[in-house]
Amino acid sequence: MIRRRDLLYGLLLAGCSSSDDEREDAPLPPLAGCPSAGGTYRGLVPFVDEDDIPLDVATGDGLDGRLFTDLSTLQESALVTPNERFYIRTRYPDKLDPTRPWIIRIGQSASIPLADITARVRSMGVTLLECSGNAGSAHFGLLSAAEWTGVPLLELLEPHLGQETRVLVSGFDEHSQPSTRSVPGASWVFTVDQLRAAGAFLATGMNGAPLPPDHGAPVRLVMPGWYGCTCIKWVDTIEFVRDDLPATPHMREFASRTEQIGTPERAADYLPATIDLTAMPIRVERWTVAGKDQLRIIGVVWGGDRPDSDLVINVGATAPTRIVSCTPRTSARTWGLWSHAFAAPAPGRYRVTLRSADASVRTRRLDRSFYARTFLV
Numbered sequence: 001m002i003r004r005r006d007l008l009y010g011l012l013l014a015g016c017s018s019s020d021d022e023r024e025d026a027p028l029p030p031l032a033g034c035p036s037a038g039g040t041y042r043g044l045v046p047f048v049d050e051d052d053i054p055l056d057v058a059t060g061d062g063l064d065g066r067l068f069t070d071l072s073t074l075q076e077s078a079l080v081t082p083n084e085r086f087y088i089r090t091r092y093p094d095k096l097d098p099t100r101p102w103i104i105r106i107g108q109s110a111s112i113p114l115a116d117i118t119a120r121v122r123s124m125g126v127t128l129l130e131c132s133g134n135a136g137s138a139h140f141g142l143l144s145a146a147e148w149t150g151v152p153l154l155e156l157l158e159p160h161l162g163q164e165t166r167v168l169v170s171g172f173d174e175h176s177q178p179s180t181r182s183v184p185g186a187s188w189v190f191t192v193d194q195l196r197a198a199g200a201f202l203a204t205g206m207n208g209a210p211l212p213p214d215h216g217a218p219v220r221l222v223m224p225g226w227y228g229c230t231c232i233k234w235v236d237t238i239e240f241v242r243d244d245l246p247a248t249p250h251m252r253e254f255a256s257r258t259e260q261i262g263t264p265e266r267a268a269d270y271l272p273a274t275i276d277l278t279a280m281p282i283r284v285e286r287w288t289v290a291g292k293d294q295l296r297i298i299g300v301v302w303g304g305d306r307p308d309s310d311l312v313i314n315v316g317a318t319a320p321t322r323i324v325s326c327t328p329r330t331s332a333r334t335w336g337l338w339s340h341a342f343a344a345p346a347p348g349r350y351r352v353t354l355r356s357a358d359a360s361v362r363t364r365r366l367d368r369s370f371y372a373r374t375f376l377v
């Protein structure tokens with residue numbers, strides 16, 4: 001809205017189109033691996049039926065604090081989200097005293113001081129996080145990728161491992177502002193095998209900077225390939241627990257959003273909260289090529305356990321088309337971009353959905369058209 005208003009003022013006051021935002025005038029660079037037909041850029045076609053909410057700015061406090069990342073500007077040369085635009089779900093707990101030395105309690109009698117972790121940190125590579133509560137009303141902006149520094153969790157736990165195969169990771173969550181929507185007390189139960197298979201790590205740094213307060217400073221868990229609700233921030237306790245431990249309130253809160261069957265009573269009965277192969281459009285560019293209108297639908301692909309994931313796109317009632325992965329992902333832990341040229345046969349509403357070209361790949365959310373977005377021609 002702001003952009004359109006700026007443009008209107010520009011037209012009224014200066015008699016020409018002026019805008020601070022160069023997206024209004026210039027396209028983002030084309031995707032290098034994708035066929036590009038050239039032409040004249042005409043601007044972006046917005047998605048409809050999505051709320052007009054602020055993007056790329058943090059709003060609210062505590063458990064209701066959010067930052068929705070603007071995904072429409074994603075480009076090949078910047079597939080890592082800057083810290084100040086990385087999505088936030090729950091802001092820094094105001095009851096957390098940052099001057100107190102940080103110690104993670106391990107089981108009943110051991111502990112790891114923060115210094116032992118910082119002494120061992122190294123790059124953990126680029127990993128994307130997605131909130132399982134990501135939604136179209138917020139432009140699916142609870143999705144971002146960062147390059148983390150940290151230490152594999154099992155490397156720190158190995159000296160403490162006993163017979164127990166389950167690990168409960170909990171984080172500080174005391175906010176003076178009561179939440180209207182969420183249950184305080186983030187904690188999740190993993191098996192040692194799940195931690196190993198995912199490559200779980202405790203992170204103390206993000207994109208070359210110390211972990212920002214809103215992202216879990218001084219230390220958070222990252223579970224590559226799992227939903228954000230398992231990536232506990234402000235980690236202060238790690239316990240080894242029995243197989244019959246009841247699910248934590250946090251696990252129960254996120255049961256349906258992590259594709260559980262009902263709300264299991266026991267933590268051991270929760271399925272791994274992994275993200276299936278997923279894809280959605282992030283912007284629709286309008287071009288004129290040889291006198292004809294052309295739309296370029298640019299999108300993002302993430303999740304699943306293989307980076308080479310061919311997709312099939314459906315745009316309105318037109319024939320489904322296979323998308324060649326012209327920008328392959330470097331790993332299944334992060335996202336990639338794709339592009340699809342489309343000529344609208346008639347004015348109207350066009351709903352975009354995607355599926356995996358390989359029908360044997362599990363895509364629970366795509367199967368429900370969870371990430372469908374609609375634009376108007």
Ligand SMILES: Nc1nc2c(c(=O)[nH]1)N[C@H]1C(S)=C(S)[C@@H](COP(=O)(O)O)O[C@H]1N2
Nearest residue numbers: 087088089090131171186215228229232233
């Ligand atoms: N202590 C604590 N950790 C937490 C949460 C929380 O409310 N409290 N929210 C979780 C959820 S639901 C998500 S999606 C991620 C978000 O991480 P981010 O804000 O760094 O993007 O943190 C997770 N870790």
Ligand SMILES: [Mo]
Nearest residue numbers: 131132228229
């Ligand atoms: Mo989340």
